[in-house]
Amino acid sequence: MPTLTDRIKFIRWPAEAGLRTVYRRQGIPCLLVVEGGARPPICTAPSEDWVRAPASREDVEARVHALRQRAYGRRTPTVDSTGVLSYGTRSIAMSSTQAELMELFIAHFEEVVYRSELEQQLARRVPAPTRNALDLHIMRLRRRIAAVGLGIGTAWGRGYILEPTPVARAWSEEGPQGMTYGSQER
Secondary structure, three states: OOOOOOOOEEEEEOOOHHHHHHHHHHOOOEEEEEOOOOOOOOOOOOOEEEEEOOOOHHHHHHHHHHHHHHHHOOOOOEEOOOOEEEEOOEEEEOOHHHHHHHHHHHHOOOOEEEHHHHHHHHHOOOOOOOHHHHHHHHHHHHHHHHHHOEEEEEEOOOEEEEEEOHHHHHHHOOOOOOOOOOOOOO
């Protein structure tokens, strides 16, 4: 089981200011430890916070807990009007067909979406889609959304389920178990 500080980086501020940019780009939450009489940084990202050294263990633990909740806490993905999928601190652009399929998955986040529902959604874009057409779209979606910490698992004989990937689940210490990720379709 992950510990409280897993995936939270501690940065000495301002001595290690360069690491802040690196971790921000990677979507890794940071606790900036402000040294001596240095001015505290302005933290606008939800994945950042600061504490002045020396700090009590309780204060550090409280800030780490709050950071973890903001960065990895339970949340639902979103797709905006331009087709950008956002989850946690990460975002990716998608095609309009992918965005429409994702909207259906998001409406039933962590629940089974039946294959017939996905086929109906796809039929709005592609006249008379084949079984393979949906399989191809699911395969491409799986590859695309992995970058934001999401996966599409197969619910054998029923459909598919959108949920955080095992890594994202470990970060939040929550989530259902036992789903298959990858290109296994049938």
